[in-house]
Amino acid sequence: MGNLLGNDRAPRARLRELLAAPAPLLAPGAYDALSARLVEQAGFDAVYMTGFGTTASLIGRPDVGLLTGAEMADNARRIAAAVDVPVIADADTGYGNALNVVRTVQIYEQAGIAGIQLEDQVMPKKCGHMSGKALIGAEEMAGKVRAAVAARRDPDLVLIARTDAVATHGVDEALRRARRYADAGADVLFVEAPTSEADIERIAKELSGVAPLVFNWAEGGRTPPLSLERMTELGFSLVIYPIGTLLAATAGIRALLAGLRADGVPPLDGLPAFEEFTDLVGLPEVQELEQRFRG
Structure with missing residues:
Protein backbone atom coordinates (compact mmCIF):
# COMPACT_ATOMS: atom_id res chain seq x y z
CA MET A 1 0.00 0.00 0.00
CA GLY A 2 1.38 3.43 -0.89
CA ASN A 3 2.40 5.24 2.28
CA LEU A 4 2.27 9.00 2.82
CA LEU A 5 6.01 9.15 3.47
CA GLY A 6 6.80 7.07 0.40
CA ASN A 7 8.66 3.83 -0.04
CA ASP A 8 11.94 2.64 -1.51
CA ARG A 9 10.35 0.98 -4.52
CA ALA A 10 11.47 -0.18 -7.93
CA PRO A 11 8.12 -0.75 -9.67
CA ARG A 12 9.53 -0.69 -13.21
CA ALA A 13 12.10 -3.40 -12.57
CA ARG A 14 9.39 -5.36 -10.77
CA LEU A 15 7.06 -5.05 -13.76
CA ARG A 16 9.74 -6.45 -16.06
CA GLU A 17 10.22 -9.40 -13.71
CA LEU A 18 6.49 -10.08 -13.67
CA LEU A 19 6.23 -9.91 -17.47
CA ALA A 20 9.06 -12.43 -17.79
CA ALA A 21 7.34 -14.98 -15.53
CA PRO A 22 5.81 -18.16 -17.04
CA ALA A 23 2.27 -17.24 -16.01
CA PRO A 24 0.46 -14.16 -17.36
CA LEU A 25 0.47 -11.03 -15.20
CA LEU A 26 -3.12 -10.10 -14.36
CA ALA A 27 -3.77 -6.36 -14.13
CA PRO A 28 -7.32 -5.27 -13.26
CA GLY A 29 -8.32 -1.80 -14.33
CA ALA A 30 -8.42 1.16 -11.97
CA TYR A 31 -10.00 4.50 -12.78
CA ASP A 32 -8.91 6.38 -9.65
CA ALA A 33 -6.69 6.04 -6.58
CA LEU A 34 -9.36 4.27 -4.51
CA SER A 35 -10.04 1.58 -7.10
CA ALA A 36 -6.26 1.11 -7.47
CA ARG A 37 -5.92 0.53 -3.70
CA LEU A 38 -8.72 -2.03 -3.88
CA VAL A 39 -6.94 -3.86 -6.73
CA GLU A 40 -3.76 -3.99 -4.67
CA GLN A 41 -5.58 -5.08 -1.51
CA ALA A 42 -7.20 -7.91 -3.46
CA GLY A 43 -3.71 -9.34 -4.00
CA PHE A 44 -2.98 -8.43 -7.62
CA ASP A 45 0.61 -7.65 -8.59
CA ALA A 46 -0.13 -4.79 -10.96
CA VAL A 47 -2.73 -2.12 -11.71
CA TYR A 48 -3.88 -1.00 -15.15
CA MET A 49 -5.01 2.63 -15.41
CA THR A 50 -7.86 2.49 -17.89
CA GLY A 51 -8.42 5.39 -20.24
CA PHE A 52 -12.07 4.36 -20.66
CA GLY A 53 -12.59 4.42 -16.89
CA THR A 54 -10.55 7.58 -16.38
CA THR A 55 -12.70 9.43 -18.92
CA ALA A 56 -15.94 8.12 -17.43
CA SER A 57 -14.94 8.93 -13.85
CA LEU A 58 -13.40 12.36 -14.49
CA ILE A 59 -15.91 13.86 -16.91
CA GLY A 60 -18.72 11.32 -17.18
CA ARG A 61 -18.20 10.90 -20.92
CA PRO A 62 -17.24 8.10 -23.35
CA ASP A 63 -13.65 7.27 -24.28
CA VAL A 64 -13.45 9.22 -27.56
CA GLY A 65 -10.34 11.31 -26.98
CA LEU A 66 -11.89 14.07 -24.87
CA LEU A 67 -9.27 14.06 -22.10
CA THR A 68 -5.97 15.86 -22.49
CA GLY A 69 -2.59 14.33 -21.76
CA ALA A 70 -2.29 16.50 -18.65
CA GLU A 71 -5.58 15.16 -17.26
CA MET A 72 -4.55 11.57 -17.93
CA ALA A 73 -1.10 12.08 -16.41
CA ASP A 74 -2.58 13.66 -13.28
CA ASN A 75 -4.79 10.64 -12.78
CA ALA A 76 -1.82 8.34 -13.37
CA ARG A 77 0.20 10.24 -10.74
CA ARG A 78 -2.52 9.88 -8.13
CA ILE A 79 -2.93 6.17 -8.84
CA ALA A 80 0.81 5.47 -8.73
CA ALA A 81 1.12 7.32 -5.41
CA ALA A 82 -1.70 5.27 -3.88
CA VAL A 83 -0.16 1.80 -4.38
CA ASP A 84 3.15 -0.03 -4.15
CA VAL A 85 2.55 -2.40 -7.07
CA PRO A 86 3.54 -1.37 -10.62
CA VAL A 87 1.02 0.76 -12.53
CA ILE A 88 0.57 0.37 -16.27
CA ALA A 89 -1.11 3.45 -17.72
CA ASP A 90 -2.99 4.14 -20.92
CA ALA A 91 -1.47 7.13 -22.74
CA ASP A 92 -3.73 6.94 -25.80
CA THR A 93 -1.95 8.25 -28.91
CA GLY A 94 0.67 10.19 -26.96
CA TYR A 95 -1.50 13.29 -27.56
CA GLY A 96 0.05 14.40 -30.82
CA ASN A 97 3.07 13.67 -32.96
CA ALA A 98 6.42 12.14 -32.02
CA LEU A 99 7.48 15.29 -30.17
CA ASN A 100 4.30 15.13 -28.08
CA VAL A 101 5.12 11.50 -27.35
CA VAL A 102 8.50 12.56 -25.97
CA ARG A 103 6.83 14.87 -23.48
CA THR A 104 4.08 12.36 -22.66
CA VAL A 105 6.61 9.65 -21.82
CA GLN A 106 8.60 12.01 -19.62
CA ILE A 107 5.51 13.23 -17.76
CA TYR A 108 4.23 9.69 -17.17
CA GLU A 109 7.69 8.65 -16.01
CA GLN A 110 7.78 11.55 -13.56
CA ALA A 111 4.36 10.43 -12.34
CA GLY A 112 5.82 7.10 -11.23
CA ILE A 113 4.28 4.92 -13.92
CA ALA A 114 5.96 1.55 -14.56
CA GLY A 115 4.50 0.89 -18.02
CA ILE A 116 3.01 3.20 -20.65
CA GLN A 117 0.68 2.18 -23.48
CA LEU A 118 0.68 4.03 -26.83
CA GLU A 119 -1.60 3.26 -29.77
CA ASP A 120 -1.66 3.91 -33.51
CA GLN A 121 -5.04 5.60 -33.86
CA VAL A 122 -5.60 9.04 -35.33
CA MET A 123 -6.07 11.68 -32.65
CA PRO A 124 -8.71 12.07 -31.24
CA LYS A 125 -8.94 8.33 -30.66
CA LYS A 126 -11.79 6.02 -29.69
CA CYS A 127 -12.03 3.10 -27.30
CA GLY A 128 -10.56 0.05 -29.02
CA HIS A 129 -13.90 -1.78 -28.90
CA MET A 130 -15.92 1.02 -30.51
CA SER A 131 -16.58 1.42 -34.22
CA GLY A 132 -15.36 4.30 -36.35
CA LYS A 133 -11.63 4.11 -35.59
CA ALA A 134 -8.96 5.49 -37.95
CA LEU A 135 -5.22 4.83 -37.90
CA ILE A 136 -2.08 6.78 -38.63
CA GLY A 137 0.49 5.24 -40.94
CA ALA A 138 2.63 2.39 -39.62
CA GLU A 139 5.84 4.33 -40.22
CA GLU A 140 4.52 7.35 -38.33
CA MET A 141 3.66 5.12 -35.39
CA ALA A 142 7.06 3.46 -35.57
CA GLY A 143 8.54 6.94 -35.30
CA LYS A 144 6.46 7.55 -32.19
CA VAL A 145 7.76 4.33 -30.66
CA ARG A 146 11.34 5.37 -31.42
CA ALA A 147 10.63 8.74 -29.81
CA ALA A 148 9.25 7.01 -26.71
CA VAL A 149 12.36 4.84 -26.44
CA ALA A 150 14.61 7.90 -26.73
CA ALA A 151 12.53 9.90 -24.22
CA ARG A 152 12.55 7.51 -21.29
CA ARG A 153 15.14 8.27 -18.64
CA ASP A 154 14.72 4.96 -16.83
CA PRO A 155 15.51 2.04 -19.16
CA ASP A 156 13.20 -0.15 -17.08
CA LEU A 157 10.12 1.86 -18.08
CA VAL A 158 8.03 -0.61 -20.11
CA LEU A 159 6.77 0.69 -23.46
CA ILE A 160 3.65 -1.04 -24.81
CA ALA A 161 2.78 -0.47 -28.47
CA ARG A 162 -0.84 -1.10 -29.40
CA THR A 163 -2.26 -1.47 -32.87
CA ASP A 164 -5.97 -1.18 -33.65
CA ALA A 165 -5.48 -2.41 -37.21
CA VAL A 166 -7.60 -5.56 -36.81
CA ALA A 167 -10.77 -3.45 -36.99
CA THR A 168 -9.65 -1.21 -39.85
CA HIS A 169 -7.30 -3.30 -42.01
CA GLY A 170 -7.52 -6.90 -40.78
CA VAL A 171 -5.28 -9.30 -38.92
CA ASP A 172 -2.52 -9.41 -41.55
CA GLU A 173 -1.92 -5.67 -41.26
CA ALA A 174 -2.16 -5.81 -37.47
CA LEU A 175 0.59 -8.42 -37.41
CA ARG A 176 2.75 -6.42 -39.82
CA ARG A 177 2.36 -3.32 -37.69
CA ALA A 178 3.08 -5.17 -34.46
CA ARG A 179 6.37 -6.48 -35.87
CA ARG A 180 7.26 -3.00 -37.10
CA TYR A 181 6.65 -1.52 -33.66
CA ALA A 182 8.78 -4.23 -32.04
CA ASP A 183 11.59 -3.37 -34.48
CA ALA A 184 11.21 0.27 -33.43
CA GLY A 185 11.85 -0.66 -29.80
CA ALA A 186 8.52 -1.53 -28.17
CA ASP A 187 8.96 -3.80 -25.15
CA VAL A 188 5.45 -5.29 -25.29
CA LEU A 189 2.96 -5.69 -28.16
CA PHE A 190 -0.80 -5.21 -27.92
CA VAL A 191 -3.00 -6.25 -30.84
CA GLU A 192 -6.37 -4.78 -29.94
CA ALA A 193 -9.82 -6.28 -30.45
CA PRO A 194 -9.47 -9.56 -32.40
CA THR A 195 -12.99 -10.89 -32.82
CA SER A 196 -12.50 -14.67 -32.87
CA GLU A 197 -10.53 -17.25 -30.95
CA ALA A 198 -8.92 -18.33 -34.21
CA ASP A 199 -7.56 -14.81 -34.72
CA ILE A 200 -6.33 -14.69 -31.13
CA GLU A 201 -4.50 -17.99 -31.64
CA ARG A 202 -2.95 -16.73 -34.88
CA ILE A 203 -1.76 -13.49 -33.26
CA ALA A 204 -0.25 -15.38 -30.34
CA LYS A 205 1.47 -17.90 -32.63
CA GLU A 206 2.88 -15.46 -35.17
CA LEU A 207 4.14 -12.95 -32.60
CA SER A 208 5.59 -15.59 -30.28
CA GLY A 209 9.20 -14.71 -29.61
CA VAL A 210 8.87 -11.23 -31.12
CA ALA A 211 7.91 -9.55 -27.84
CA PRO A 212 5.69 -10.22 -24.81
CA LEU A 213 2.00 -9.94 -25.69
CA VAL A 214 -1.03 -8.26 -24.09
CA PHE A 215 -4.49 -9.80 -24.02
CA ASN A 216 -7.29 -7.32 -23.42
CA TRP A 217 -10.04 -9.16 -21.54
CA ALA A 218 -12.38 -6.25 -22.29
CA GLU A 219 -15.53 -6.85 -20.30
CA GLY A 220 -18.38 -6.94 -22.82
CA GLY A 221 -16.08 -5.96 -25.72
CA ARG A 222 -15.57 -7.46 -29.16
CA THR A 223 -12.90 -9.98 -28.18
CA PRO A 224 -14.22 -13.37 -27.01
CA PRO A 225 -13.37 -14.06 -23.37
CA LEU A 226 -10.79 -16.77 -22.77
CA SER A 227 -10.02 -18.73 -19.62
CA LEU A 228 -6.81 -18.01 -17.76
CA GLU A 229 -5.67 -21.52 -18.65
CA ARG A 230 -6.15 -20.83 -22.36
CA MET A 231 -4.40 -17.46 -22.22
CA THR A 232 -1.49 -19.14 -20.46
CA GLU A 233 -1.33 -21.86 -23.14
CA LEU A 234 -1.23 -19.20 -25.85
CA GLY A 235 1.67 -17.46 -24.15
CA PHE A 236 0.23 -14.07 -23.27
CA SER A 237 2.42 -12.20 -20.78
CA LEU A 238 -0.07 -9.54 -19.62
CA VAL A 239 -3.83 -9.72 -19.28
CA ILE A 240 -5.73 -6.52 -18.56
CA TYR A 241 -9.30 -6.35 -17.28
CA PRO A 242 -9.93 -2.67 -17.98
CA ILE A 243 -13.47 -1.80 -16.90
CA GLY A 244 -14.76 -4.49 -14.54
CA THR A 245 -14.16 -2.31 -11.48
CA LEU A 246 -15.90 0.64 -13.14
CA LEU A 247 -18.92 -1.47 -14.10
CA ALA A 248 -19.11 -2.96 -10.59
CA ALA A 249 -18.98 0.49 -9.01
CA THR A 250 -21.70 1.70 -11.37
CA ALA A 251 -23.95 -1.23 -10.48
Missing part, protein backbone atom coordinates in the same frame (compact mmCIF):
# COMPACT_ATOMS: atom_id res chain seq x y z
CA GLY A 252 -23.37 -0.74 -6.75
CA ILE A 253 -24.11 2.99 -6.86
CA ARG A 254 -27.23 2.41 -8.93
CA ALA A 255 -28.53 -0.17 -6.44
CA LEU A 256 -27.87 2.09 -3.44
CA LEU A 257 -29.56 5.09 -5.08
CA ALA A 258 -32.56 3.02 -6.16
CA GLY A 259 -33.04 1.84 -2.58
CA LEU A 260 -32.63 5.36 -1.22
CA ARG A 261 -35.11 6.72 -3.74
CA ALA A 262 -37.66 4.02 -2.93
CA ASP A 263 -37.36 3.96 0.87
CA GLY A 264 -35.69 7.18 1.92
CA VAL A 265 -32.97 5.09 3.61
CA PRO A 266 -29.82 3.87 1.81
CA PRO A 267 -29.50 0.06 1.80
CA LEU A 268 -26.28 -0.62 3.71
CA ASP A 269 -26.26 -4.43 3.66
CA GLY A 270 -23.03 -5.70 2.17
CA LEU A 271 -21.30 -2.33 2.32
CA PRO A 272 -18.07 -1.87 4.30
CA ALA A 273 -18.50 -0.39 7.76
CA PHE A 274 -17.28 3.17 8.28
CA GLU A 275 -14.27 2.00 10.31
CA GLU A 276 -13.38 -0.64 7.73
CA PHE A 277 -13.40 1.97 5.01
CA THR A 278 -11.27 4.45 6.91
CA ASP A 279 -8.75 1.67 7.54
CA LEU A 280 -8.77 0.90 3.81
CA VAL A 281 -7.84 4.47 2.89
CA GLY A 282 -5.06 4.67 5.47
CA LEU A 283 -6.44 6.37 8.57
CA PRO A 284 -4.26 4.27 10.94
CA GLU A 285 -1.14 5.56 9.16
CA VAL A 286 -2.35 9.14 9.47
CA GLN A 287 -2.98 8.68 13.18
CA GLU A 288 0.46 7.13 13.68
CA LEU A 289 2.10 10.05 11.88
CA GLU A 290 0.15 12.55 13.97
CA GLN A 291 1.53 10.94 17.11
CA ARG A 292 5.04 10.69 15.67
CA PHE A 293 5.29 14.34 14.69
CA ARG A 294 3.30 15.90 17.50
CA GLY A 295 5.11 18.97 18.88
Whole structure:
Protein backbone atom coordinates (compact mmCIF):
# COMPACT_ATOMS: atom_id res chain seq x y z
CA MET A 1 0.00 0.00 0.00
CA GLY A 2 1.38 3.43 -0.89
CA ASN A 3 2.40 5.24 2.28
CA LEU A 4 2.27 9.00 2.82
CA LEU A 5 6.01 9.15 3.47
CA GLY A 6 6.80 7.07 0.40
CA ASN A 7 8.66 3.83 -0.04
CA ASP A 8 11.94 2.64 -1.51
CA ARG A 9 10.35 0.98 -4.52
CA ALA A 10 11.47 -0.18 -7.93
CA PRO A 11 8.12 -0.75 -9.67
CA ARG A 12 9.53 -0.69 -13.21
CA ALA A 13 12.10 -3.40 -12.57
CA ARG A 14 9.39 -5.36 -10.77
CA LEU A 15 7.06 -5.05 -13.76
CA ARG A 16 9.74 -6.45 -16.06
CA GLU A 17 10.22 -9.40 -13.71
CA LEU A 18 6.49 -10.08 -13.67
CA LEU A 19 6.23 -9.91 -17.47
CA ALA A 20 9.06 -12.43 -17.79
CA ALA A 21 7.34 -14.98 -15.53
CA PRO A 22 5.81 -18.16 -17.04
CA ALA A 23 2.27 -17.24 -16.01
CA PRO A 24 0.46 -14.16 -17.36
CA LEU A 25 0.47 -11.03 -15.20
CA LEU A 26 -3.12 -10.10 -14.36
CA ALA A 27 -3.77 -6.36 -14.13
CA PRO A 28 -7.32 -5.27 -13.26
CA GLY A 29 -8.32 -1.80 -14.33
CA ALA A 30 -8.42 1.16 -11.97
CA TYR A 31 -10.00 4.50 -12.78
CA ASP A 32 -8.91 6.38 -9.65
CA ALA A 33 -6.69 6.04 -6.58
CA LEU A 34 -9.36 4.27 -4.51
CA SER A 35 -10.04 1.58 -7.10
CA ALA A 36 -6.26 1.11 -7.47
CA ARG A 37 -5.92 0.53 -3.70
CA LEU A 38 -8.72 -2.03 -3.88
CA VAL A 39 -6.94 -3.86 -6.73
CA GLU A 40 -3.76 -3.99 -4.67
CA GLN A 41 -5.58 -5.08 -1.51
CA ALA A 42 -7.20 -7.91 -3.46
CA GLY A 43 -3.71 -9.34 -4.00
CA PHE A 44 -2.98 -8.43 -7.62
CA ASP A 45 0.61 -7.65 -8.59
CA ALA A 46 -0.13 -4.79 -10.96
CA VAL A 47 -2.73 -2.12 -11.71
CA TYR A 48 -3.88 -1.00 -15.15
CA MET A 49 -5.01 2.63 -15.41
CA THR A 50 -7.86 2.49 -17.89
CA GLY A 51 -8.42 5.39 -20.24
CA PHE A 52 -12.07 4.36 -20.66
CA GLY A 53 -12.59 4.42 -16.89
CA THR A 54 -10.55 7.58 -16.38
CA THR A 55 -12.70 9.43 -18.92
CA ALA A 56 -15.94 8.12 -17.43
CA SER A 57 -14.94 8.93 -13.85
CA LEU A 58 -13.40 12.36 -14.49
CA ILE A 59 -15.91 13.86 -16.91
CA GLY A 60 -18.72 11.32 -17.18
CA ARG A 61 -18.20 10.90 -20.92
CA PRO A 62 -17.24 8.10 -23.35
CA ASP A 63 -13.65 7.27 -24.28
CA VAL A 64 -13.45 9.22 -27.56
CA GLY A 65 -10.34 11.31 -26.98
CA LEU A 66 -11.89 14.07 -24.87
CA LEU A 67 -9.27 14.06 -22.10
CA THR A 68 -5.97 15.86 -22.49
CA GLY A 69 -2.59 14.33 -21.76
CA ALA A 70 -2.29 16.50 -18.65
CA GLU A 71 -5.58 15.16 -17.26
CA MET A 72 -4.55 11.57 -17.93
CA ALA A 73 -1.10 12.08 -16.41
CA ASP A 74 -2.58 13.66 -13.28
CA ASN A 75 -4.79 10.64 -12.78
CA ALA A 76 -1.82 8.34 -13.37
CA ARG A 77 0.20 10.24 -10.74
CA ARG A 78 -2.52 9.88 -8.13
CA ILE A 79 -2.93 6.17 -8.84
CA ALA A 80 0.81 5.47 -8.73
CA ALA A 81 1.12 7.32 -5.41
CA ALA A 82 -1.70 5.27 -3.88
CA VAL A 83 -0.16 1.80 -4.38
CA ASP A 84 3.15 -0.03 -4.15
CA VAL A 85 2.55 -2.40 -7.07
CA PRO A 86 3.54 -1.37 -10.62
CA VAL A 87 1.02 0.76 -12.53
CA ILE A 88 0.57 0.37 -16.27
CA ALA A 89 -1.11 3.45 -17.72
CA ASP A 90 -2.99 4.14 -20.92
CA ALA A 91 -1.47 7.13 -22.74
CA ASP A 92 -3.73 6.94 -25.80
CA THR A 93 -1.95 8.25 -28.91
CA GLY A 94 0.67 10.19 -26.96
CA TYR A 95 -1.50 13.29 -27.56
CA GLY A 96 0.05 14.40 -30.82
CA ASN A 97 3.07 13.67 -32.96
CA ALA A 98 6.42 12.14 -32.02
CA LEU A 99 7.48 15.29 -30.17
CA ASN A 100 4.30 15.13 -28.08
CA VAL A 101 5.12 11.50 -27.35
CA VAL A 102 8.50 12.56 -25.97
CA ARG A 103 6.83 14.87 -23.48
CA THR A 104 4.08 12.36 -22.66
CA VAL A 105 6.61 9.65 -21.82
CA GLN A 106 8.60 12.01 -19.62
CA ILE A 107 5.51 13.23 -17.76
CA TYR A 108 4.23 9.69 -17.17
CA GLU A 109 7.69 8.65 -16.01
CA GLN A 110 7.78 11.55 -13.56
CA ALA A 111 4.36 10.43 -12.34
CA GLY A 112 5.82 7.10 -11.23
CA ILE A 113 4.28 4.92 -13.92
CA ALA A 114 5.96 1.55 -14.56
CA GLY A 115 4.50 0.89 -18.02
CA ILE A 116 3.01 3.20 -20.65
CA GLN A 117 0.68 2.18 -23.48
CA LEU A 118 0.68 4.03 -26.83
CA GLU A 119 -1.60 3.26 -29.77
CA ASP A 120 -1.66 3.91 -33.51
CA GLN A 121 -5.04 5.60 -33.86
CA VAL A 122 -5.60 9.04 -35.33
CA MET A 123 -6.07 11.68 -32.65
CA PRO A 124 -8.71 12.07 -31.24
CA LYS A 125 -8.94 8.33 -30.66
CA LYS A 126 -11.79 6.02 -29.69
CA CYS A 127 -12.03 3.10 -27.30
CA GLY A 128 -10.56 0.05 -29.02
CA HIS A 129 -13.90 -1.78 -28.90
CA MET A 130 -15.92 1.02 -30.51
CA SER A 131 -16.58 1.42 -34.22
CA GLY A 132 -15.36 4.30 -36.35
CA LYS A 133 -11.63 4.11 -35.59
CA ALA A 134 -8.96 5.49 -37.95
CA LEU A 135 -5.22 4.83 -37.90
CA ILE A 136 -2.08 6.78 -38.63
CA GLY A 137 0.49 5.24 -40.94
CA ALA A 138 2.63 2.39 -39.62
CA GLU A 139 5.84 4.33 -40.22
CA GLU A 140 4.52 7.35 -38.33
CA MET A 141 3.66 5.12 -35.39
CA ALA A 142 7.06 3.46 -35.57
CA GLY A 143 8.54 6.94 -35.30
CA LYS A 144 6.46 7.55 -32.19
CA VAL A 145 7.76 4.33 -30.66
CA ARG A 146 11.34 5.37 -31.42
CA ALA A 147 10.63 8.74 -29.81
CA ALA A 148 9.25 7.01 -26.71
CA VAL A 149 12.36 4.84 -26.44
CA ALA A 150 14.61 7.90 -26.73
CA ALA A 151 12.53 9.90 -24.22
CA ARG A 152 12.55 7.51 -21.29
CA ARG A 153 15.14 8.27 -18.64
CA ASP A 154 14.72 4.96 -16.83
CA PRO A 155 15.51 2.04 -19.16
CA ASP A 156 13.20 -0.15 -17.08
CA LEU A 157 10.12 1.86 -18.08
CA VAL A 158 8.03 -0.61 -20.11
CA LEU A 159 6.77 0.69 -23.46
CA ILE A 160 3.65 -1.04 -24.81
CA ALA A 161 2.78 -0.47 -28.47
CA ARG A 162 -0.84 -1.10 -29.40
CA THR A 163 -2.26 -1.47 -32.87
CA ASP A 164 -5.97 -1.18 -33.65
CA ALA A 165 -5.48 -2.41 -37.21
CA VAL A 166 -7.60 -5.56 -36.81
CA ALA A 167 -10.77 -3.45 -36.99
CA THR A 168 -9.65 -1.21 -39.85
CA HIS A 169 -7.30 -3.30 -42.01
CA GLY A 170 -7.52 -6.90 -40.78
CA VAL A 171 -5.28 -9.30 -38.92
CA ASP A 172 -2.52 -9.41 -41.55
CA GLU A 173 -1.92 -5.67 -41.26
CA ALA A 174 -2.16 -5.81 -37.47
CA LEU A 175 0.59 -8.42 -37.41
CA ARG A 176 2.75 -6.42 -39.82
CA ARG A 177 2.36 -3.32 -37.69
CA ALA A 178 3.08 -5.17 -34.46
CA ARG A 179 6.37 -6.48 -35.87
CA ARG A 180 7.26 -3.00 -37.10
CA TYR A 181 6.65 -1.52 -33.66
CA ALA A 182 8.78 -4.23 -32.04
CA ASP A 183 11.59 -3.37 -34.48
CA ALA A 184 11.21 0.27 -33.43
CA GLY A 185 11.85 -0.66 -29.80
CA ALA A 186 8.52 -1.53 -28.17
CA ASP A 187 8.96 -3.80 -25.15
CA VAL A 188 5.45 -5.29 -25.29
CA LEU A 189 2.96 -5.69 -28.16
CA PHE A 190 -0.80 -5.21 -27.92
CA VAL A 191 -3.00 -6.25 -30.84
CA GLU A 192 -6.37 -4.78 -29.94
CA ALA A 193 -9.82 -6.28 -30.45
CA PRO A 194 -9.47 -9.56 -32.40
CA THR A 195 -12.99 -10.89 -32.82
CA SER A 196 -12.50 -14.67 -32.87
CA GLU A 197 -10.53 -17.25 -30.95
CA ALA A 198 -8.92 -18.33 -34.21
CA ASP A 199 -7.56 -14.81 -34.72
CA ILE A 200 -6.33 -14.69 -31.13
CA GLU A 201 -4.50 -17.99 -31.64
CA ARG A 202 -2.95 -16.73 -34.88
CA ILE A 203 -1.76 -13.49 -33.26
CA ALA A 204 -0.25 -15.38 -30.34
CA LYS A 205 1.47 -17.90 -32.63
CA GLU A 206 2.88 -15.46 -35.17
CA LEU A 207 4.14 -12.95 -32.60
CA SER A 208 5.59 -15.59 -30.28
CA GLY A 209 9.20 -14.71 -29.61
CA VAL A 210 8.87 -11.23 -31.12
CA ALA A 211 7.91 -9.55 -27.84
CA PRO A 212 5.69 -10.22 -24.81
CA LEU A 213 2.00 -9.94 -25.69
CA VAL A 214 -1.03 -8.26 -24.09
CA PHE A 215 -4.49 -9.80 -24.02
CA ASN A 216 -7.29 -7.32 -23.42
CA TRP A 217 -10.04 -9.16 -21.54
CA ALA A 218 -12.38 -6.25 -22.29
CA GLU A 219 -15.53 -6.85 -20.30
CA GLY A 220 -18.38 -6.94 -22.82
CA GLY A 221 -16.08 -5.96 -25.72
CA ARG A 222 -15.57 -7.46 -29.16
CA THR A 223 -12.90 -9.98 -28.18
CA PRO A 224 -14.22 -13.37 -27.01
CA PRO A 225 -13.37 -14.06 -23.37
CA LEU A 226 -10.79 -16.77 -22.77
CA SER A 227 -10.02 -18.73 -19.62
CA LEU A 228 -6.81 -18.01 -17.76
CA GLU A 229 -5.67 -21.52 -18.65
CA ARG A 230 -6.15 -20.83 -22.36
CA MET A 231 -4.40 -17.46 -22.22
CA THR A 232 -1.49 -19.14 -20.46
CA GLU A 233 -1.33 -21.86 -23.14
CA LEU A 234 -1.23 -19.20 -25.85
CA GLY A 235 1.67 -17.46 -24.15
CA PHE A 236 0.23 -14.07 -23.27
CA SER A 237 2.42 -12.20 -20.78
CA LEU A 238 -0.07 -9.54 -19.62
CA VAL A 239 -3.83 -9.72 -19.28
CA ILE A 240 -5.73 -6.52 -18.56
CA TYR A 241 -9.30 -6.35 -17.28
CA PRO A 242 -9.93 -2.67 -17.98
CA ILE A 243 -13.47 -1.80 -16.90
CA GLY A 244 -14.76 -4.49 -14.54
CA THR A 245 -14.16 -2.31 -11.48
CA LEU A 246 -15.90 0.64 -13.14
CA LEU A 247 -18.92 -1.47 -14.10
CA ALA A 248 -19.11 -2.96 -10.59
CA ALA A 249 -18.98 0.49 -9.01
CA THR A 250 -21.70 1.70 -11.37
CA ALA A 251 -23.95 -1.23 -10.48
CA GLY A 252 -23.37 -0.74 -6.75
CA ILE A 253 -24.11 2.99 -6.86
CA ARG A 254 -27.23 2.41 -8.93
CA ALA A 255 -28.53 -0.17 -6.44
CA LEU A 256 -27.87 2.09 -3.44
CA LEU A 257 -29.56 5.09 -5.08
CA ALA A 258 -32.56 3.02 -6.16
CA GLY A 259 -33.04 1.84 -2.58
CA LEU A 260 -32.63 5.36 -1.22
CA ARG A 261 -35.11 6.72 -3.74
CA ALA A 262 -37.66 4.02 -2.93
CA ASP A 263 -37.36 3.96 0.87
CA GLY A 264 -35.69 7.18 1.92
CA VAL A 265 -32.97 5.09 3.61
CA PRO A 266 -29.82 3.87 1.81
CA PRO A 267 -29.50 0.06 1.80
CA LEU A 268 -26.28 -0.62 3.71
CA ASP A 269 -26.26 -4.43 3.66
CA GLY A 270 -23.03 -5.70 2.17
CA LEU A 271 -21.30 -2.33 2.32
CA PRO A 272 -18.07 -1.87 4.30
CA ALA A 273 -18.50 -0.39 7.76
CA PHE A 274 -17.28 3.17 8.28
CA GLU A 275 -14.27 2.00 10.31
CA GLU A 276 -13.38 -0.64 7.73
CA PHE A 277 -13.40 1.97 5.01
CA THR A 278 -11.27 4.45 6.91
CA ASP A 279 -8.75 1.67 7.54
CA LEU A 280 -8.77 0.90 3.81
CA VAL A 281 -7.84 4.47 2.89
CA GLY A 282 -5.06 4.67 5.47
CA LEU A 283 -6.44 6.37 8.57
CA PRO A 284 -4.26 4.27 10.94
CA GLU A 285 -1.14 5.56 9.16
CA VAL A 286 -2.35 9.14 9.47
CA GLN A 287 -2.98 8.68 13.18
CA GLU A 288 0.46 7.13 13.68
CA LEU A 289 2.10 10.05 11.88
CA GLU A 290 0.15 12.55 13.97
CA GLN A 291 1.53 10.94 17.11
CA ARG A 292 5.04 10.69 15.67
CA PHE A 293 5.29 14.34 14.69
CA ARG A 294 3.30 15.90 17.50
CA GLY A 295 5.11 18.97 18.88
